Amino acid sequence: MSKVKYYYDQETLSYRKIEVKKGKKIRNFLVFLLAAFLFGMIGLFTLLNTGLVNTPKELSTTRELKQYELQFEILNKKMEQMEKVLGNIEERDNNIYRLYFEASPIPEEQRKAGFGGVNRYQTLEGFDNSKIIKNTTRRLEILQKQLVVQSKSLDEITKLAENKEKLLATIPAIQPVNNKDLKRMASGYGWRTDPFTKARKMHWGMDFSASRGTPVYATGDGVVKRSDNRAAGYGNHIRIEHGFGYESLYAHLSKYNVRKGQKVKRGDLIGYVGSTGRSEAPHLHYEVFKDGQRINPLNFYYGSLTPAEYEELLHVASQENQSLD
Structure with a gap:
């Protein structure tokens, strides 16, 4: 039930009911709606920028990022296995194959040298997961270089082996x-x-x-x-x-x-x-x-x-x- 308001009329020495004009009611109602709308927009904007509420697009992007992180972890584990296998091949190459054919071992720094000079990974910076992306890319490039070095070494061993039948027969x-x-x-x-x-x-x-x-x-x-x-x-x-x-x-x-x-x-x-x-x-x-x-x-x-x-x-x-x- 709406409250009825009165005012004191000094001429009649009595209380008279305050009559609110219809136009003023409509104006007050519109002002209320506008204020409510503005307050709601400000509240929504604040919530969206504080991270308390995520939009469907943001939720989808978050899921994609987590999936990418998982894929990078799997890729790093696979590269770790490849590095172990390649390391075993490199050890055999230096300590067996190259010794068999009296070839100088390939220095460790040559096999596993990184990439100096300019920042090769500058384009990968500025992202939330830049560290894992840069590390994975760097490991992959070094692994590629090691494979190239090992491939050239085996080509050299193949040439040296052509006239080494006697040597192969004597090796224990x-x-x-x-x-x-x-x-x-x-x-x-x-x-x-x-x-x-x-x-x-x-x-x-x-x-x-x-x-x-x-x-x-x-x-x-x-x-x-x-x-x-x-x-x-x-x-x-x-x-x-x-x-x-x-x-x-x-x-x-x-x-x-x-x-x-x-x-x-x-x-x-x-x-x-x-x-x-x-x-x-x-x-x-x-x-x-x-x-x-x-x-x-x-x-x-x-x-x-x-x-x-x-x-x-x-x-x-x-x-x-x-x-x-």
Whole structure:
């Protein structure tokens, strides 16, 4: 119920009812509507600019941005996997393939050099996700450059390999114990726990756990340089000189099947697994040398293992466990 307002009339000395003209009512109503409209617009504008309320377009854009972020994360994970695979190829290229053919290793800074000078990613700046976009782009470009460098290196290796059949025959390229005769690959090349002192020390070869008397085979063509037990810790052992700076060593044998000065071919039976010398259990300790320096034998099994077998051997050999010698 609307309120009735009065005023005091001094002439009649009485209260009289205030009559509001129709035109004034309409004007007041329009002023109210205009004020309400202006207040509503100001409130809506304030809400839209404070981020408390998002328009359907903004919600859609936000969802798209989150989807793009997810795609960038997936792409970065894929690139991380590619970088690991390429890193393994580069390591083999420097430490195996280029050594095989007496080519100088490619320096690390050349393989993984970035892009200096002007800001290559200036056009990617100024966005909410500029950091992840720039990082992904940079990683992708470096990966592309590494692939180009590796491709050129393999082209060079292909040319060097044309007249290297003799070299390939001498490289120790097979596993010295057949997989069917193995109990397990006990320890790989690297830092391991000494079975006797329990101290952490460098293990310069690979230990293949097998029954006493298991055949041991020459891993490449060559000449038997030693076949004796006069080296500390190795017990009965054989050392084969393959040429081109390569040598292989087979330790803790139970007995020999070759003598010093004898020529052998890859795959020839040279001795039998034992536990002589500084050994905790029957196994073959196997080492590879290049120019007098010990190198990881794991890189030389391309001639006797399937990809699946090599992958399993790689996994086991990378574990830092206790060696058998």
